[in-house]
Amino acid sequence: xxxxxxxxxxxxxxxxxxxxxxxxxxxxxxxxxxxxxxxxxxxxxxxxxxxxxxxxxxxxxxxxxxxxxxxxxxxxxxxxxxxxxxxxxxxxxxxxxxxxxxxxxxxxxxxxxxxxxxxxxxxxxxxxxxxxxxxxxxxxxxxxxxxxxxxxxxxxxxxxxxxxxxxxxxxxxxxx
Numbered sequence: 001x002x003x004x005x006x007x008x009x010x011x012x013x014x015x016x017x018x019x020x021x022x023x024x025x026x027x028x029x030x031x032x033x034x035x036x037x038x039x040x041x042x043x044x045x046x047x048x049x050x051x052x053x054x055x056x057x058x059x060x061x062x063x064x065x066x067x068x069x070x071x072x073x074x075x076x077x078x079x080x081x082x083x084x085x086x087x088x089x090x091x092x093x094x095x096x097x098x099x100x101x102x103x104x105x106x107x108x109x110x111x112x113x114x115x116x117x118x119x120x121x122x123x124x125x126x127x128x129x130x131x132x133x134x135x136x137x138x139x140x141x142x143x144x145x146x147x148x149x150x151x152x153x154x155x156x157x158x159x160x161x162x163x164x165x166x167x168x169x170x171x172x173x174x175x176x
């Protein structure tokens with residue numbers, strides 16, 4: 001049999017714990033040859049807390065993990081009876097595999113976002129923001145331009161009654 005990718009539904013927030021449980025159960029089982037990779041796709045995001053820039057992990061699909069396996073009754077039973085697993089994605093009782101190209105796309109996204117963290121906040125042109133760091137702290141303005149690859153935005157703020165464009169880092173502003 002060929003190994004295919006399946007999506008397992010877990011309790012949200014316990015994806016890593018379920019992955020560890022599965023790996024431990026497989027070590028003790030004769031079915032370890034039928035199961036390949038067990039993935040929890042995630043990305044690194046940057047944010048500012050208490051004035052400090054921090055990088056944290058965020059799951060692409062909270063509550064789901066990807067498993068590469070040969071779907072047999074024994075493997076299905078082992079996975080279904082693992083602590084934290086609530087079910088499989090599929091129609092009815094039988095899990096449905098996902099396309100290999102989808103998994104490749106997810107893995108590619110995960111690798112890219114691990115190397116270069118994305119901002120936790122997403123800004124759009126026209127949104128109102130307040131400056132929380134730098135020489136224009138406590139000024140408010142509207143976003144004129146967004147540069148997502150640089151992690152910067154151009155904001156028009158009112159200084160002495162005149163609109164002044166200022167380029168700021170994402171972490172230097174907050175949405176109003």
